[in-house]
Amino acid sequence: MASKIYQWLDERLGFDDLYKSLLDRPEPHGTWWNTLGSATLFLFTMQVLTGIFLLVYYTPSPDHAYDSIQYIMNGVAFGWLIRGIHHWSATLMVLMVFLHMLRVFVTASYKYPRELTWVVGVFLLLTTLGLGLTGYLLPWNQRSYFATTVATEIAGLVPGIGPFITRTMRGGTDLSALTLSRFFAAHVWMLPLTLAGLIGVHLYLIIRHGESDYPTEED
Amino acid sequence: MGKSHEVSRRDFVKIMTGVAGTVIGAGITLPAVGYVLDPAIKSGGSGKEDWIDLGPLENYPIGEPTPFNFTRTQINGWEKTFSTNGLFVLRKSDTEVEVLSNVCTHLGCRVAWHEDKGEFICPCHDGVFDEDGNVISGPPPRPLDHLEFKVEDGNLFVLFKEG
Structure with a gap:
């Protein structure tokens, strides 16, 4: 019965073809180093899920941001766990992205025909760092306030347009409620959507070209 | 018949992946449900x-x-x-x-x-x-x-x- 239902669905949805082309594709014999991209993808999924749950209680206003996080940590059941996973996955994700990049560099996997996979990867790295930067301000404590002060100050060192960049990031000359709400918007919608889109392209290219084999002596 | 009780290496990995996935999934899903329902449970309706x-x-x-x-x-x-x-x-x-x-x-x-x-x-x-x-x-x-x-x-x- 179950297999009949499955067949009916498969005829219309094509699970088997999807499985064959996405997961059962032929690959060179890899090592654990080849799993860093998947690890990053897993962490991104965790970030999306825990991030959605944090939004249930977090309030992006200077009056309530800090208090709402205190409430998540001490008031809500498992709030410490949800925020803890979000916090540590964020750190791990940056680490994984860098290790993944190093692996691809060392095994020369960025070469023809995978140059664009690397280029998309560079944007993935930048977007991930952007998520780290914007997320760091959201707790609205002393550390996040001054970390953002410093970061936006550094962005202001660009010759010519520096001060304009700082004002754009801060939503004015000073760090304010506007900074918090625009960092929040960037953190929960703009950057995650960008990242998700880029991940789609990245994965498409990986499936299209397959993974690269390790270089041999002749290479 | 003799082979039917043996689990192949591939099946073992499949089963273990499934088990690990289920444990991790439940480990995050159950707390998440409690997290969302918490204020409703704690306020406890009338009484005060x-x-x-x-x-x-x-x-x-x-x-x-x-x-x-x-x-x-x-x-x-x-x-x-x-x-x-x-x-x-x-x-x-x-x-x-x-x-x-x-x-x-x-x-x-x-x-x-x-x-x-x-x-x-x-x-x-x-x-x-x-x-x-x-x-x-x-x-x-x-x-x-x-x-x-x-x-x-x-x-x-x-x-x-x-x-």
Whole structure:
């Protein structure tokens, strides 16, 4: 019965073809180093899920941001766990992205025909760092306030347009409620959507070209 | 038949992946459900009650419902909320007292006393109650709630129940 239902669905949805082309594709014999991209993808999924749950209680206003996080940590059941996973996955994700990049560099996997996979990867790295930067301000404590002060100050060192960049990031000359709400918007919608889109392209290219084999002596 | 009890390496990996996935999935899903439901569970519905001091009974005129408003503070999450509650004190004679809640029994709007008509009227859906809180017309399913009260040393106290 179950297999009949499955067949009916498969005829219309094509699970088997999807499985064959996405997961059962032929690959060179890899090592654990080849799993860093998947690890990053897993962490991104965790970030999306825990991030959605944090939004249930977090309030992006200077009056309530800090208090709402205190409430998540001490008031809500498992709030410490949800925020803890979000916090540590964020750190791990940056680490994984860098290790993944190093692996691809060392095994020369960025070469023809995978140059664009690397280029998309560079944007993935930048977007991930952007998520780290914007997320760091959201707790609205002393550390996040001054970390953002410093970061936006550094962005202001660009010759010519520096001060304009700082004002754009801060939503004015000073760090304010506007900074918090625009960092929040960037953190929960703009950057995650960008990242998700880029991940789609990245994965498409990986499936299209397959993974690269390790270089041999002749290479 | 001899092979049927042996698990192949591939199947073993598949099963272990499934088990690990299920454990991780449940490990995050169950706390997440608790996390979302937490305020609903902790607030626990009604239960909190308090005697509100309405001052000397003689302050309230005989024959007409007199409104009394009071504010209560409540901490919801990270915010202190002030909720204004109201009731009506109706003295029918020196000894006969009724205390009516001003919450419409239809959908919880606040009723107002219309002196000219001698009726409580709810502005939301035109629920109309008489002086004693009985439904005259409109959608309310039952009369206005009568609150428990006591008189001590000439002062009126009302038992207010939350939720």
